[in-house]
Amino acid sequence: MTDAPATPAPARARALSRWGGVLRDVMSRPSGAIGLTLVVFHVVLAIVSPWIVPYDYRAMDATLMLKGPSALHWLGTDHLGRDVLTRTLMGGREALLITGIATPIAVAWGGLLGIWFGLVGGRADEVLMRVVDAFLSLPWILKMLVLIVTFGTGIEVLIPTLAFFYGIPVIRIARAATHDVVARDFVSAARARGHGRITIIRKELLPNVLDALMVEGAMRWSWMLLAFSSLSFLGFGVSPPTPDWGLMIADARGFMSFAPWGVLGPVIALSSLIIGINLTADALAKALGLDRAQKAPV
Amino acid sequence: MSAPMIEVRGLSVGFTGRSGATLPVLRDIDLTVAPGESLGLVGESGSGKSTLALAAMGYLKRGLRRLEGSALYRGEDMFAKSRSELEAVRGGKLALIPQNSGQSLTPTLRIGAQLGEALRLHAGLPADRHRARVLELLGQVRLPDPEAIFDRFPHELSGGQQQRAAIAMALAGTPDALLLDEPTTGLDVTTQAHILELLREIAAERGMAMVYVSHDLGAIVRVCDRVAVMYAGEIVLQGSVRQVLKAPAHPYARGLLASIPRLSDPALPVALGGRPPAPGQAGAGCAFVDRCAIAQPRCRTEHPALTPLASGDAVRCHFPAEAQTLPIAGQGTASDDARGEAPVLTLDDLSISYSRPGLLDRLMGRAAAVPTVDDVALTVRRGETLGLVGESGSGKSTILKTVAGLLGAAGGEIRFEDTPLPGVVEQRRPDQLRRIQLVFQNPDDSLNPRQTVAEILEQPLKLYFGLSGQALLDRSTEILERVRLGAHYLDRLPGQLSGGEKQRVAIARAFAAQPDLVLCDEVTSALDVSVQAAVLDLLDELQRTQGTTYVFVSHDLAVVRALSDRVAVLYQGRLCEVGPSDKVYGLPSHPYTEVLLGAVLEPDPDVAPRLTADDVVELSPPARGCAFQRRCPRKLGAVCETDTPPWHMGAGGHAVRCHIDLADLAAAQAPAQDAVKKA
Numbered sequence A: 001m002t003d004a005p006a007t008p009a010p011a012r013a014r015a016l017s018r019w020g021g022v023l024r025d026v027m028s029r030p031s032g033a034i035g036l037t038l039v040v041f042h043v044v045l046a047i048v049s050p051w052i053v054p055y056d057y058r059a060m061d062a063t064l065m066l067k068g069p070s071a072l073h074w075l076g077t078d079h080l081g082r083d084v085l086t087r088t089l090m091g092g093r094e095a096l097l098i099t100g101i102a103t104p105i106a107v108a109w110g111g112l113l114g115i116w117f118g119l120v121g122g123r124a125d126e127v128l129m130r131v132v133d134a135f136l137s138l139p140w141i142l143k144m145l146v147l148i149v150t151f152g153t154g155i156e157v158l159i160p161t162l163a164f165f166y167g168i169p170v171i172r173i174a175r176a177a178t179h180d181v182v183a184r185d186f187v188s189a190a191r192a193r194g195h196g197r198i199t200i201i202r203k204e205l206l207p208n209v210l211d212a213l214m215v216e217g218a219m220r221w222s223w224m225l226l227a228f229s230s231l232s233f234l235g236f237g238v239s240p241p242t243p244d245w246g247l248m249i250a251d252a253r254g255f256m257s258f259a260p261w262g263v264l265g266p267v268i269a270l271s272s273l274i275i276g277i278n279l280t281a282d283a284l285a286k287a288l289g290l291d292r293a294q295k296a297p298v
Numbered sequence B: 001m002s003a004p005m006i007e008v009r010g011l012s013v014g015f016t017g018r019s020g021a022t023l024p025v026l027r028d029i030d031l032t033v034a035p036g037e038s039l040g041l042v043g044e045s046g047s048g049k050s051t052l053a054l055a056a057m058g059y060l061k062r063g064l065r066r067l068e069g070s071a072l073y074r075g076e077d078m079f080a081k082s083r084s085e086l087e088a089v090r091g092g093k094l095a096l097i098p099q100n101s102g103q104s105l106t107p108t109l110r111i112g113a114q115l116g117e118a119l120r121l122h123a124g125l126p127a128d129r130h131r132a133r134v135l136e137l138l139g140q141v142r143l144p145d146p147e148a149i150f151d152r153f154p155h156e157l158s159g160g161q162q163q164r165a166a167i168a169m170a171l172a173g174t175p176d177a178l179l180l181d182e183p184t185t186g187l188d189v190t191t192q193a194h195i196l197e198l199l200r201e202i203a204a205e206r207g208m209a210m211v212y213v214s215h216d217l218g219a220i221v222r223v224c225d226r227v228a229v230m231y232a233g234e235i236v237l238q239g240s241v242r243q244v245l246k247a248p249a250h251p252y253a254r255g256l257l258a259s260i261p262r263l264s265d266p267a268l269p270v271a272l273g274g275r276p277p278a279p280g281q282a283g284a285g286c287a288f289v290d291r292c293a294i295a296q297p298r299c300r301t302e303h304p305a306l307t308p309l310a311s312g313d314a315v316r317c318h319f320p321a322e323a324q325t326l327p328i329a330g331q332g333t334a335s336d337d338a339r340g341e342a343p344v345l346t347l348d349d350l351s352i353s354y355s356r357p358g359l360l361d362r363l364m365g366r367a368a369a370v371p372t373v374d375d376v377a378l379t380v381r382r383g384e385t386l387g388l389v390g391e392s393g394s395g396k397s398t399i400l401k402t403v404a405g406l407l408g409a410a411g412g413e414i415r416f417e418d419t420p421l422p423g424v425v426e427q428r429r430p431d432q433l434r435r436i437q438l439v440f441q442n443p444d445d446s447l448n449p450r451q452t453v454a455e456i457l458e459q460p461l462k463l464y465f466g467l468s469g470q471a472l473l474d475r476s477t478e479i480l481e482r483v484r485l486g487a488h489y490l491d492r493l494p495g496q497l498s499g500g501e502k503q504r505v506a507i508a509r510a511f512a513a514q515p516d517l518v519l520c521d522e523v524t525s526a527l528d529v530s531v532q533a534a535v536l537d538l539l540d541e542l543q544r545t546q547g548t549t550y551v552f553v554s555h556d557l558a559v560v561r562a563l564s565d566r567v568a569v570l571y572q573g574r575l576c577e578v579g580p581s582d583k584v585y586g587l588p589s590h591p592y593t594e595v596l597l598g599a600v601l602e603p604d605p606d607v608a609p610r611l612t613a614d615d616v617v618e619l620s621p622p623a624r625g626c627a628f629q630r631r632c633p634r635k636l637g638a639v640c641e642t643d644t645p646p647w648h649m650g651a652g653g654h655a656v657r658c659h660i661d662l663a664d665l666a667a668a669q670a671p672a673q674d675a676v677k678k679a
Helices: A011-028 A030-052 A084-090 A093-120 A122-137 A140-151 A155-182 A185-193 A197-234 A245-255 A261-287 B049-055 B083-089 B111-122 B127-140 B146-150 B159-171 B189-206 B217-223 B241-246 B251-258 B297-301 B359-364 B396-404 B430-435 B453-465 B469-482 B499-511 B529-546 B557-563 B591-599 B638-642 B662-678
Strands: B006-016 B022-033 B038-042 B065-073 B094-097 B177-181 B209-214 B226-231 B234-240 B343-352 B373-381 B385-389 B411-416 B436-439 B517-521 B549-554 B566-571 B574-580 B647-649 B655-657
Touching (some): A185 B436, A185 B453, B022 B038, B111 B127, B127 B159, B209 B217, B373 B396, B430 B436, B436 B499, B549 B557
Parallel strands (some): B038 B226, B094 B177
Antiparallel strands (some): B226 B234, B574 B655
């Protein structure tokens, strides 16, 4: 061969270039472009909002209780006379921080456990899956409330709790994806060569299961945001006066009949973020070829 | 000649590539098929043959569009018809039989109901006559017991029976034109031969026009009158079957013929190097120029037109007379290598069972199921190739998996050199693992799509030899060059390689371990015939230079003949015949070997298959007696059902397991063989 022996591109650089391509693909789809824009907007907002909001989120003004939108208060004021716009802009910070840490933890532990049992199989796998099924059959809010009532609220309880509960469905997805890969000949080839299980997981399974885990992670993130907001709504999430969408909706819903602007801001903010994540997950699944209905034209 | 039934005029079809350019898939196609005539379309994968057949009924896959030309059926342009007009014709008078009929039948509808549906749509029969007509159709496709088949679901039928049901469905609308897209690919040899005979008979009875798409010239020759050879979206040669197969005037057709392994010839086929241009990549000249042995400067600049020849065929080549000098039969070297006597692998009374008796079975004292593979004793000597042949379900791949340690044996012993080999990989020593390597059937499945070629080769090199850094890179490059790929392949992913290149990487990975024994599981069956020849040639070269021992599993008897020194024939997991290739392929044979050999389709209009047994698929081997008793054309009687047949030893280590002894078998088989020779 005439070509000079090319040094193979380092695996890391190649993986990055692949994800670069996936990102371009996601952005080229309408759902991906809209979804990712919404998500990035919310994340950036959560980081910079303390510096751009017009008022102090704690500043109460008894003269301005439940006033409608005006030039000074674009989204009106709440029952304590606080600026709704300020609180809406800052209301996603806690939610994004907590779910942003809990989601990767959930995907990591659920994913690894699922891959391990998907590869090993046998009786342990059967028992684990029945436990997972039993667990998933209970209403999530009940399970979560039990833990929160036992250990209290606060970020140090909420993150492990959410990470634990949302890791369980990931076990299932990872196990199913692993089963598809384990049945393929390249895994048999690795077994026949005599590779250990850890090498097989690292080299053969993980790179092929990662796509499914990424999409699953995005879906889990949106579910977790909903769960967190529900907990806040019930009074188990963040404590006042910290602004939070779930808490704001809970506070404002009593006045909804005559001061609807109180719920409007947080509802739009929360749903746009969740819709954004779902649209991104959808486009990501298509870009990664996990969407079976999607076929190449030729 | 009457008016053509199907006519394609100047048809070009293409799609828009990523760059925005229009890339042609079919280029300027002209063909006609008259009533009662059958035309074969042959070519490598990607040549556009299936696209052409579908375009003939006005259908294009998503993303494709017609660039120019027309596809006429009974003089009417199918591309000009409205959706409802097309629906009235398609499936009725113009019917398609697809490759995988198991997938084209609705799994939740009984066969009778599916055919009734086709009748309702296309035949306009009153509903009370449907049943009678369906039974008649099932009979016409020679399905045994139509009454029983009527009430079955598709999954309750064998592959061959499903294909017959699909043919019956296509016949429901009494079509006058039939398009067949690889209708027998993926079926067993005997089933394939039976289906082809059926198609031949149906075509003759009904005077239909047929377009038969296949990569297999052996199948084309059985059913077609004329053949069109396709290359890179063009018809490069068109003529009578006899003319195209015996004296083709195009270099590509000659190369294709030479790359087909033949049952009658123990030599390796000659590979056709290179690969066809991708859509839009063919230059201004002839599309075949880069692979052509007789290419001239003119071939690069001037596109040849399809020119009629005096012999009645038409060829797209500037130098048809020169092309006639190229060889069309394998003139490769016979696979003949120095072999030692020392056994590398010994299977002793091996039995393998998929179903293990459950706790309940044991408590109830129920007998364990009959093992899938039983009583297999084989010896493979150093440096030789043992071919393992049989139909699907014969247990040949199961035996390989057991030798590789991926599947435990139920009984018996596997010895590697002189030491017993533990059953599963986890118990084997690293040294034993290294020295036995496995190459799988489908490289798409055996190469991790997320690993580059470098990472794939690194697995065995790191594991067995602890190589790293520059030493690893040097060794990987060396191995790639040995399989005739270069260092520039190292950073490619399997998705960026062609089928043949992928299989070479898979072979390179096996040879990276410096094995003594390589187990090849149908390694060429997922490849095009020209690529297959190159892979066989590579395997042969590696064996000669490395002294490697092969166990080569295939359902293709001609491929096995080309590569193997000795052959073992399996039926239902039981050995029927073992011996040197020339003995097994000669007389006398075990009756099953005789059936298999008779069903092989040779790409030769003068050799017809001999069908001596039904293509019934058996799901489990009989508990007693001979494994082949139910299908055997030479069955003696009760003794075959009760007693395990004895081994009869012939000359040169030839052994046949049958109740009939060798002399009687030879006497019974000789007349049939003579008849073939005379014909």
